[in-house]
Amino acid sequence: MSTTLITVTQARELVLAAVRPLGSERVELDAALGRVLAQDISAAGDVPAFASSAMDGYAVMAGDTGRTLTIVGESRAGSPSPLRLQDGEAIRISTGAAVPDGATAVIPQENIASSGEAAIATEAAVVAGENIRAPGEDMRAQTIVLTAGTQLGAVELGAVAAAGAGSVTAARMPRVTVLCTGDELRAPGEPLGPGEIHNSNAPMLTGLATHAGAVTAPAQRLPDDHDATEAGIAAALERSDVVIISGGVSVGPHDHVKPALAALGVDEVFWSVALQPGKPTWFGARDGGALVFGLPGNPVSTVVTFSLFVAPALAALLGTTAAGPPEPEAVLGTDVLRNPRREQAVRVRLQRSNSATVAFPTGDQGSHILTSLLGADALAMIPPGEGTLATGTSVALRALAR
């Protein structure tokens, strides 16, 4: 039997076409780390809002060297001097303090020839504007500082605060449920009986979804049983925007996921992609409801298909795009055997040489070799074809979700 499989690119397009961005909600700044903006952020006013000193020193009128100036007051950060500076006067000033009316420059402490309690002697000429930060130098009032779709890291939170906002409108976080199917699965740390394996996909998929901006509950295990599979998926559909199922999606006698999804009214969008690893990938959606991904159970296939299909979907639900690979392309550091019919996603470590980024496969690429993901920087996409792709050939990179 030979059917034409859809390409990775086609599958990604089908996934993105099915996504309807989630709504938004107001989030206090101290809870907004990692959230995605659903609004542009504009500066409420000029930042800095007032002319301020860049140095500890003395606010003065610009003028020649060799002056003796009388100290008449002090302007501290948060406590501006009420005085208007007159010719022949200096006002002691701290970094960030408001420049008093009448002053046009600040002489740094270290540039004062001598200073007493009551007067200072200037050493060098000072020109107007020296060591003064003008209002709006950082942000101009009403100008956009961050655009909708930006993910808020620590630095962005600082910019929002400086712009004058204490809360933001952020995209609602997708609610993701991870279901791991397989009678052979035991929870991490449990002793294994004959033929059993540890459920490594559970922490991986939960972690990947969390890093992609989702709210996740602990992953659930489903036995290879029709009724339990259907009941588990039904419950997940009720409380989730996205359901990610690992394993049980193939066509073996103990694979119950596809019939269960059909019984629950989740419409198939695609089944099987021309991809290695990751061919038996299923994607569908319930009318106006949750998106469902059926990912192959082998851990590497799970992570590869999450990276290529689920991560872009979660980003689109949040109104943004998933992080790209470190470089768009790289040259192969070794020959790679091609797959005649399927595009390969090879886990690679990237090394920068003078002229190019070079991609080296991370050892054995079997879909069960979880350690091939450790230390990998990206996926190198090897187009289908005969023979080998030679060392030095340029290949596209895709982001490996982490």
Ligand code: AMP
């Ligand atoms: P399946 O897709 O259910 O046919 O599983 C394919 C392979 O992946 C089998 O060797 C499973 O034992 C393995 N596998 C399935 N689920 C998991 C999981 N959650 N963690 C680790 N390996 C798994």
Ligand code: MG
């Ligand atoms: Mg299975």
